[in-house]
Amino acid sequence: MNRPFVGALLLAFTLAHGAQAETRPTEDFGDDNPTCIDWTDGCIVCEKQPDGAPACSTPGIACEQSAAHCLKDEKETPSSHK
Secondary structure (H helix, E strand, C coil), rough: CCHHHHHHHHHHHHHHHHHHHHHHHHHCCCHHHEEEEEEECCCCCCEECCCCEECCCCCCCCCCCCCCCEEEEEEHHHHHHH
């Protein structure tokens, strides 16, 4: 590889990594939305466990991450997740 290409690749990685560090991880969505029991960002799906901690899947190879959003709210379901 030539040096300008490697430098550009490192710069792109650094910028992308920095942008991720500024946003809260999808796993933390439940902390900000206490009545949400299932949520996703298009890459992973999380479910609030009885102790309140999230259990999340691993992302697929070709996922397209978006802003996390609630799939199921405890107000809409029986109280089995409390």
